[in-house]
Amino acid sequence: MTSSDEQGSVPGGGIKDRVYRSPAGMAGGVLLLALIGWLGGDAIVAGDGRTPWLALATLILLVPLVLAFTLRPAVFADDDRMRVRNPFRVIVLPWGQVASLRSGYSNEVVAESGQKFQLWSLPVSLRARKKAARQQDRVAADQAAEREGRPRRRRGGFLGPGGFGGGLSSQVGPDVAEGPSRAESDKAMDELRNLWEARHKEASAQGEVTVRWAWEIMAPAAVGALLLAILVAVG
Known part of the structure; x- marks a missing residue:
């Protein structure tokens, strides 16, 4: 699990964020993208008949999905809120709206409303x-x-x-x-819990939970799936 400081990644203006990502997921994503690009590019350049079009449609479908599940997931946290970037949604939770941070077979944040959001970038090992x-x-x-x-x-x-x-x-x-005394994802959850406990009563940490669909991922994947279905259907 990696964490780093980034400037202004969470709405709030000028506060350094703590960023949590999965190194294994990112490495796997890079390898998958390289493999898909190599196979797809070869099919487009050297393929005959409908093969280049099928390869292109497959690329349009697969590349956004690989990005969504490997390179995209991240958790950003600052003094006022946490932003959860999952494969198809972005959830912003002010600390005042967080009821708990749970660790079981998956890591998740629970809002005061009872909504649960899985933290894809903090997989449990x-x-x-x-x-x-x-x-x-x-x-x-x-x-x-x-x-x-x-x-x-x-x-x-x-x-x-x-x-x-x-x-x-x-x-x-x-x-x-010698060796780790805590799993890396559990350490990250401990840091998030400490920040939540320290900040959830602050006036600047209040607000509403917002959820935005990642259309920049979903739209290209849908276009690729539609194009692939049409090509298969027409034979």
Whole structure:
């Protein structure tokens, strides 16, 4: 999960926003676009008969959809509101209108009205959560060993420190906290919750929830689907 500061991405004028995106989604999107462009471009240039038109219609359909589900999703947050950019909608929620930020099998924001909006740019990784939980268990075990004066088990692989399978160490050094203690998406949700808790009562953080459909994505995809259907229908 990546986060960065951007200027003026959320309505509010001149306040730096915190931006959350999925690196895996962005990398996958770039690869998919490259593959689609290569195959589609080759079909348009070298294809015969209806093939170039079918390839063009497919490109018009697929490119917006790939953009929508990979490169487009992001969450922008500043002192007054959060803006959720999902594949087909943009939702702006002032902090005063946020009832909760939930993390389960997906991350979502719940408005005071009861509406729920999934945060596509913050996908939940159960594998990352399990890895972080194991790391927390190791840290807890090392801290207990330190309190009791027992040697802790040294981190080590097959031929790593301590030989086969690691070994025991009598010291607890700074490497106790090796590895992630929280999954990246959970860390991002913690940051958003802290910002919401700190700002939801402020006068500047009040307002209405707005939802806008992403016609810049939906319209080209619809045109591509219609063109493809016509070409298939006429044979």
